[in-house]
Amino acid sequence: MKNKREEQHIINELLASRLAIIIWGSLVYVSVIVLQFYREPLILSSLGFTGLFVVHGWLHWNSYRFTNKYFWYYFSAQGALIYLCSILMPDGYQAVLIGLLPVLIAQSLGFSYNILRVSFVFLISIILFFDSALTLGTMEDLILFLPIFVLMLIIVLAYAILFFQQVHERLRIQSFLRDLKEAHNKVEELTLSNERQRMARDLHDTLAQGVAGLIMRLEAADAYMVQGQTSRVHEIIKQSMVQARITLAEARFAIDNLRAKSSSEINFKEAIQNEVQHFKDATGIIVFIHLTLKKRLSRTLMEHSQHIVKECLTNIAKHAKADKVWVSLSDQHGKLLMEVRDNGIGFNTDALGTKVGHYGLLGIQERIRLIGGEMKIHSDSEGTSIKVETALIEGD
Structure with missing residues (x-):
């Protein structure tokens, strides 16, 4: 009705x-x-x-x-x-x-x-x-005007049929437009929701983790100060300074990223190189970088991949005690391959997620899950290697 x-x-x-x-x-x-x-x-x-x-x-x-x-x-x-x-x-x-x-x-x-x-x-x-x-x-009048009436009836009915067909098409188009508008509004809501989640992940991966790490180090330094172990306090303070520089660099990057690079303006290679440069400036660790990317990636894949590399470098600075790092990204056979390797002290992969300091790797795993990828971790006394493989999603 x-x-x-x-x-x-x-x-x-x-x-x-x-x-x-x-x-x-x-x-x-x-x-x-x-x-x-x-x-x-x-x-x-x-x-x-x-x-x-x-x-x-x-x-x-x-x-x-x-x-x-x-x-x-x-x-x-x-x-x-x-x-x-x-x-x-x-x-x-x-x-x-x-x-x-x-x-x-x-x-x-x-x-x-x-x-x-x-x-x-x-x-x-x-x-x-x-x-x-x-x-x-009279009957003569009827016979005279009947053909005119029939002709007029045919013309008007033909016009009416065409007219109402146009009306129905207009109704159908308006219905499609309403559905399209509802879908657009839904996409906007989902986009805003995803953007909030992305911002929350960015803040957690930068400020929250960085500040939490600094607090833990300073608390440890305070305890050693009470015990009179000044050499240990000095070592922790040096580590805290490095951590503070890394956190500052990550915070600046997160703010720049939220400020406004559209997908057409994001240069993935440049972003990875900037991430590596921030790491080198903050830690002084030598980094060998190898990028062979031929295709343009989707914005989502670029953002998650960039954060994966950043988190790997952050973990190296915090825990690995390495002096050399290798970063490699390439696209082959419809796959995006990432590897971050160091020559540090390594860690026990069986204890992943059960000890303090491994939550960064859990964040990496979550991002890999979001892009439908797989991660392989190999770690021993000669260093750690993290390999990530995911489907290559091309951007516009």
Whole structure:
């Protein structure tokens, strides 16, 4: 019911349909008045005809207000008005019947898709035509005007069918646009949600972890200070200074990343090189970097890959006690391959996630899961190697 009312509203809101009703009704009215006054002027009948015609036009204009519930009332009233108009203008009835009945039948097509209802309106209109024609005219008049009526009926029905097809197409397009708008709003909501999650991960991976590490080191330094182990305190302070520089560099990077590089502006190689340079500036560790990337990556893959490399370097600075690091990224056979290796002291991979200091690797695992990749870790007394393999998702 709601869709039908909406459709009728759209039909009447269309400028073409309103103009067609006004122009056609005006032509019929003028034709009837001219024919009647040409043969026999009837002032009172003309006034009555004018009043009935205005009511008829008003009903046409506001037809969308009459839902299927009032179908029979509407078309009964319109049929009665047309019949009375023809009776009041005996010398212009032909114009009334030929001009208004085909429009009434055509309107029933748009008002109801029930074939029985349309057939009934058609049948009643034909009866009105023959009754009025035989009441006001002769059989010769009927034979003369019947072909004109049939021709007019065919033309109006053809126009109505094409018109309502256009209306249905417009309704379908508007429905698609509404669905598209809802989908767009949903995507915006999901995008905002994902952006908040990304910002939370960035802040956790930079400030939260960095500051937590500094607090732990300073607490340890305080404990050693109480015990009088100044050499150990000095060592922890040096490590804390390195950690503070790394945290500062990561915080600056996170802020720059949130500031605004669109996907078209992100240069992945440059971002990795900057990450390595920040690491070298903060730690003084030698880094060998090898990048062989031929294809442009999607923004999501670039961001997660960059954070994976950054977290690997951060873990090396915190725990590895290495003096050399190797960073390698390449795309081969539809895969993105990443490897970060050092010559540090290594760690026990079986204890991953159970000891303090391994939460960075858990963050790496979470990012790898988000991009559908796999991670392999090898660590011994000669160093640690982290290899990541994920599907290559190309960007625009």
